[in-house]
Amino acid sequence: xxxxxxxxxxSIFIVIFLLSACSxxxxxxxxxxxxxIIPVQNAPAEQANPPKGAITEAVKExxxxxxxxxxxxxxxxxxxxxxxxxxxxxxxxxxKAIKLQQWLRAxxxxxxxxxxxxSQAQVFFLYGTVYEGLGIPEQAEQMYRRxxxxxxxxxxxxxxxxxxxTKLPLPxxxx
Amino acid sequence: MPSKKTSHSNPNTKTYWLLRPVSLKILSALLLCFVGAxxxxxxxxxYKFEGKRWALPAKVYARALEIYDGxxxxxxxxxxxxxxxxxxxxxxxESPGTYHVTGDNxxxxxxxxxxxxxxxxxxxxxxxxxxxxVQNLASHGAASLYTLEPYKIGGIxxxxxxxxILLPYEAFPEALxxxxxxxxxxxxxxxxxxxxxxxxxxxxxxLKAGRVVQGGSTLTQQLVKNFYLTRxxxxxxxxxxxxxxxxxxxxxxxxxxxxxxxxxIFLGQSGALAIHGFGAxxxxxxxxxxxxxxxxxxxxxxxxxxxxxxxxxxxxxERAIKRRNHVLSLLRDEKVISPNDYRIFSQSNLGVISKPxxxxxxxxxxxxxxxxxxxxxxxxxDLRTEGLQIxxxxxxxxxxxxxxxxxxxxxxxxxxxxxxxxxxGAVVTSAGTGExxxxxxxxxxxxxxxNRALDANRPIGSLIKxxxxxxxxxQPEQYNLASLLPDQAFKIEFENGQTWMPQNFDHKEHxxxxxxxxxxxxxxxxxxxxxxxxxIPTVHDIIRKLGIDKTLNPYPSLFLGAQSLSPFEVTQLYxxxxxxxxxxxxxxIREVSNNQGETLSRYPFKIEQVVSPEAIFLxxxxxxxxxxxxxxxxxxxxxxxxxxxxxxxxxxxxxRDSWFAGFSGDYLAVFxxxxxxxxxxxxxxxxxxxxxxxxxxKRIPQYPISMVKPKQVSYYxxxxxxxxxxxxxxxxxxxxxxxxxxxxLDFQSCQSGYSSISGWFKSWF
Numbered sequence: 001x002x003x004x005x006x007x008x009x010x011s012i013f014i015v016i017f018l019l020s021a022c023s024x025x026x027x028x029x030x031x032x033x034x035x036x037i038i039p040v041q042n043a044p045a046e047q048a049n050p051p052k053g054a055i056t057e058a059v060k061e062x063x064x065x066x067x068x069x070x071x072x073x074x075x076x077x078x079x080x081x082x083x084x085x086x087x088x089x090x091x092x093x094x095x096k097a098i099k100l101q102q103w104l105r106a107x108x109x110x111x112x113x114x115x116x117x118x119s120q121a122q123v124f125f126l127y128g129t130v131y132e133g134l135g136i137p138e139q140a141e142q143m144y145r146r147x148x149x150x151x152x153x154x155x156x157x158x159x160x161x162x163x164x165x166t167k168l169p170l171p172x173x174x175x
Numbered sequence: 176m177p178s179k180k181t182s183h184s185n186p187n188t189k190t191y192w193l194l195r196p197v198s199l200k201i202l203s204a205l206l207l208c209f210v211g212a213x214x215x216x217x218x219x220x221x222y223k224f225e226g227k228r229w230a231l232p233a234k235v236y237a238r239a240l241e242i243y244d245g246x247x248x249x250x251x252x253x254x255x256x257x258x259x260x261x262x263x264x265x266x267x268x269e270s271p272g273t274y275h276v277t278g279d280n281x282x283x284x285x286x287x288x289x290x291x292x293x294x295x296x297x298x299x300x301x302x303x304x305x306x307x308x309v310q311n312l313a314s315h316g317a318a319s320l321y322t323l324e325p326y327k328i329g330g331i332x333x334x335x336x337x338x339x340i341l342l343p344y345e346a347f348p349e350a351l352x353x354x355x356x357x358x359x360x361x362x363x364x365x366x367x368x369x370x371x372x373x374x375x376x377x378x379x380x381x382l383k384a385g386r387v388v389q390g391g392s393t394l395t396q397q398l399v400k401n402f403y404l405t406r407x408x409x410x411x412x413x414x415x416x417x418x419x420x421x422x423x424x425x426x427x428x429x430x431x432x433x434x435x436x437x438x439x440i441f442l443g444q445s446g447a448l449a450i451h452g453f454g455a456x457x458x459x460x461x462x463x464x465x466x467x468x469x470x471x472x473x474x475x476x477x478x479x480x481x482x483x484x485x486x487x488x489x490x491x492x493e494r495a496i497k498r499r500n501h502v503l504s505l506l507r508d509e510k511v512i513s514p515n516d517y518r519i520f521s522q523s524n525l526g527v528i529s530k531p532x533x534x535x536x537x538x539x540x541x542x543x544x545x546x547x548x549x550x551x552x553x554x555x556x557d558l559r560t561e562g563l564q565i566x567x568x569x570x571x572x573x574x575x576x577x578x579x580x581x582x583x584x585x586x587x588x589x590x591x592x593x594x595x596x597x598x599x600g601a602v603v604t605s606a607g608t609g610e611x612x613x614x615x616x617x618x619x620x621x622x623x624x625x626n627r628a629l630d631a632n633r634p635i636g637s638l639i640k641x642x643x644x645x646x647x648x649x650q651p652e653q654y655n656l657a658s659l660l661p662d663q664a665f666k667i668e669f670e671n672g673q674t675w676m677p678q679n680f681d682h683k684e685h686x687x688x689x690x691x692x693x694x695x696x697x698x699x700x701x702x703x704x705x706x707x708x709x710x711i712p713t714v715h716d717i718i719r720k721l722g723i724d725k726t727l728n729p730y731p732s733l734f735l736g737a738q739s740l741s742p743f744e745v746t747q748l749y750x751x752x753x754x755x756x757x758x759x760x761x762x763x764i765r766e767v768s769n770n771q772g773e774t775l776s777r778y779p780f781k782i783e784q785v786v787s788p789e790a791i792f793l794x795x796x797x798x799x800x801x802x803x804x805x806x807x808x809x810x811x812x813x814x815x816x817x818x819x820x821x822x823x824x825x826x827x828x829x830x831r832d833s834w835f836a837g838f839s840g841d842y843l844a845v846f847x848x849x850x851x852x853x854x855x856x857x858x859x860x861x862x863x864x865x866x867x868x869x870x871x872x873k874r875i876p877q878y879p880i881s882m883v884k885p886k887q888v889s890y891y892x893x894x895x896x897x898x899x900x901x902x903x904x905x906x907x908x909x910x911x912x913x914x915x916x917x918x919x920l921d922f923q924s925c926q927s928g929y930s931s932i933s934g935w936f937k938s939w940f
Binding site: 084085086089107108111112114115116117118119127139142143145146149150152153154 | 238241243244245246291292319320605606607608610754755757765777779780781782783784788881883885886
């Protein structure tokens with residue numbers, strides 16, 4: 001039975017292959033069921049008949065868009081990826097300052113990092129700890145929320161931020 | 176008996192007369208007056224010298240250009256900024272304030288300067304600019320980031336506008352001090368404020384020349400004349416000058432007097448702005464700090480002390496060279512320089528840069544915003560006199576591009592669309608931080624008047640629509656991007672008998688259309704219906720959350736943008752959208768410090784999450800649709816597809832206002848075009864403001880929008896026409912992000928065939 005099914009699939013494949021090789025793209029395969037004609041007003045022509053392969057391309061692009069920001073750089077850009085080694089330097093400076101409870105110094109380094117690249121989750125996470133140190137839990141909460149948003153909920157930064165959020169002395173915890 | 180008369184002729188009687196009681200009284204009175212005058216002058220001398228010597232205007236700086244690996248930067252923009260900062264392109268880099276370009280490689284020798292992060296030393300560094308990105312940054316040190324000094328964009332001046340860079344005594348080079356003393360007052364270190372020797376020497380020189388060629392005033396007298404007195408030529412003023420000079424010398428040491436002189440001396444005029452002191456003059460004439468100047472330049476600065484207008488090196492270079500060489504000859508005679516040095520220096524060029532453009536207020540609309548934001552924290556008087564240093568967020572490169580795009584495109588539109596008297600307002604911010612990078616209040620970019628970016632309150636048309644759609648998308652149980660909206664005509668009758676009957680721009684109905692298409696095509700009927708369904712309070716609520724804090728229109732016409740907002744307010748609204756639902760108040764200032772560089776106030780980064788990330792993610796998708804296939808699609812004729820910009824057009828009744836608000840990964844820019852008399856412009860949002868926006872955006876190196884997909888959002892395939900869930904392989908299927916479950920959504924198999932043969936084939940397995 002298995003052999004019969006495989007042979008059938010193979011035959012169909014060969015037929016389809018030959019059809020697609022010999023005929024133009026306007027030739028349709030026999031539909032599985034009778035098509036239902038849906039009247040649509042003002043549908044733009046380019047959308048009603050998307051070019052061949054457009055959907056696959058669209059999906060590819062969306063996949064690229066929605067994974068991480070680093071992958072976005074693989075698109076055809078006029079500039080390459082925002083891979084800033086300076087961010088790591090500034091994060092290091094901020095971490096040192098936080099250890100020493102030098103909040104203003106830490107804040108300066110983090111702001112500099114935000115100006116360079118405002119989408120680094122770790123920077124916002126550290127900014128949350130700085131605001132905690134400065135005794136401004138409302139802003140600490142917002143920075144942690146930003147970190148969670150940027151890192152993605154399942155990431156380790158997001159989990160740590162979530163944990164910090166639960167400990168914040170807020171009048172009404174929203175998390 | 177000798178007569179009284181004869182006694183008068185006796186010489187001895189003179190003494191007697193002086194000793195007479197009446198004469199004594201007069202003498203005593205005179206002495207008393209003199210002492211009184213002396214006390215008064217002394218008080219005057221001390222009061223001004225020990226108090227605030229000058230009203231120091233606040234100095235306003237742009238952001239400092241930071242250079243690091245990975246920074247998006249192109250050579251044109253870099254050179255434009257270096258030109259603003261008066262960096263000289265040279266073959267061999269040897270001194271600060273110079274740079275060199277060879278192919279992709281750039282070398283810069285930056286100047287020492289202060290930023291809120293502390294003192295930055297003069298540094299030599301080099302890097303490559305490959306595909307508009309900084310790479311291979313290298314230097315003698317280990318730093319991975321270098322900053323150029325921030326460009327001074329203006330000042331907040333008192334009534335009398337004086338430019339002055341206050342420097343301490345030690346900051347003035349010794350060579351400058353020697354040149355000044357040798358030329359103006361050789362006995363400065365020894366005299367008591369007056370120098371009889373100098374007076375005699377000057378008198379002799381003048382006698383020999385037959386005209387006044389040399390003055391006998393000491394530096395102290397010159398300082399007193401400029402600092403305390405008027406230019407009046409009278410005996411009283413001369414006496415006061417002499418007395419005050421002696422008093423000044425009695426109270427203060429030579430160093431203090433010389434420092435004040437060097438900061439006070441008038442050395443030129445730049446429009447309404449008087450240039451005072453060597454610190455400001457070195458920048459004005461040579462484009463560099465006084466510490467970076469060489470001896471011939473000191474000689475020229477000192478030469479101008481005698482008459483800055485007469486010896487103006489830009490207007491009268493021959494006179495200036497002659498006078499400079501005279502100063503150099505004095506240095507040679509006093510053996511400060513050798514005869515050989517004299518020969519070399521006296522043959523050198525003046526080295527004066529072309530006159531810096533507009534010193535007082537280069538970017539008036541942005542300065543207006545800065546002043547308004549400062550007013551809440553600082554008194555006007557303090558801003559004009561305390562020498563505050565204000566570090567702003569202005570990016571000169573972005574500002575110059577903005578000015579260029581508005582000027583060129585508005586002119587073109589006026590001709591092409593036969594739409595005269597167009598005006599413009601525009602705001603550009605950092606999409607991620609809410610910092611205002613550029614602002615324009617008039618198409619005449621230098622015009623310092625009505626600031627349309629801040630004050631032109633105009634109906635915003637369809638720019639309001641994203642707020643309405645966001646309200647809907649925040650209710651995922653009821654709405655998604657594929658939800659069908661009826662785009663059908665309707666009317667509302669009010670109690671006062673008035674009716675409201677909205678229309679589409681094309682005066683047609685479009686039947687049931689998916690929600691995201693209603694937005695991308697900017698259909699009014701479906702949007703108005705959606706707004707009514709949501710209710711005015713719900714829409715008001717979201718507009719407030721997005722950052723608009725003003726009384727909102729309570730009528731359904733709100734849904735089609737009857738609400739008036741300024742470009743700045745529109746930018747605030749779109750800022751929250753661009754920054755993924757986090758409200759970030761727009762900021763134009765980062766930090767304010769006092770004259771000594773101590774921080775007075777900081778304006779740190781503050782955010783508030785006001786909309787769920789899921790709803791914002793869906794809205795971003797729809798706004799990208801606007802640009803891919805909706806009313807904003809013409810932008811992609813000039814922009815790379817991969818930039819994934821998002822935006823919205825806005826047009827008001829009779830084409831009176833043309834709006835566009837759009838963002839990339841890095842920048843949000845809002846443009847308004849219209850007429851001050853509110854007459855029609857022949858422009859829609861697409862044919863007007865979008866053109867300017869596109870022209871502007873294409874000029875700046877930047878990164879695309881990069882959305883982080885929230886966990887609860889997934890992509891599904893939908894039929895473009897009826898909005899039902901379907902298969903990927905179906906013809907007319909499009910992927911849409913959906914928040915939450917799709918179980919309740921109707922599913923249909925391929926109704927219009929397959930997108931391709933392979934699609935059909937895939938559906939088998």
